[in-house]
Amino acid sequence: MSAPETTPPTILVDADACPVKEEIYRVAERYGAQVRVVSNSPFRVPVSERVRRVVVSDGFDAADDWIAKHADARSVVITADILLAERCLKAGARVLKHDGNEFDAASIGSAIATRAIMEDLRAGMDGMGGGPPPFGKADRSRFLQALDRVLVGMEKS
Numbered sequence: 001m002s003a004p005e006t007t008p009p010t011i012l013v014d015a016d017a018c019p020v021k022e023e024i025y026r027v028a029e030r031y032g033a034q035v036r037v038v039s040n041s042p043f044r045v046p047v048s049e050r051v052r053r054v055v056v057s058d059g060f061d062a063a064d065d066w067i068a069k070h071a072d073a074r075s076v077v078i079t080a081d082i083l084l085a086e087r088c089l090k091a092g093a094r095v096l097k098h099d100g101n102e103f104d105a106a107s108i109g110s111a112i113a114t115r116a117i118m119e120d121l122r123a124g125m126d127g128m129g130g131g132p133p134p135f136g137k138a139d140r141s142r143f144l145q146a147l148d149r150v151l152v153g154m155e156k157s
Contacts, residue, residue, distance in 0.1 A: 100142030
């Protein structure tokens with residue numbers, strides 16, 4: 001008797017500020033995962049049965065709402081948006097940031113609290129301050145390792 005077939009995982013990409021789209025396409029091909037590239041404006045995606053572009057309205061949080069609605073236990077969500085990460089974790093999805101760090105039930109609460117503190121600090125600085133550090137090769141490498149690890153884990157479950 002053969003093992004029951006499982007549906008391939010789906011990688012849901014919060015695409016507007018995602019610096020690792022090309023890496024996602026390559027890893028998805030290797031694991032047979034589906035990819036949904038979700039944004040408010042069209043992005044070029046590879047011609048592939050596995051990759052689909054999803055263009056949503058330009059309404060506030062429209063991309064986040066689409067991703068959260070489609071996230072489930074067979075999904076890996078790629079986003080740096082902490083509030084979207086929380087919604088997707090509640091739906092049972094795995095959530096990775098672009099630098100390879102994973103949001104999980106243990107880390108999301110402190111991430112939300114830190115986000116609120118940073119928002120308050122930025123508001124008091126009258127627009128002064130820097131953004132996140134530059135995205136580098138080490139971040140890209142950590143991301144690839146993390147996505148590999150998550151997809152291997154999903155294959156076993």
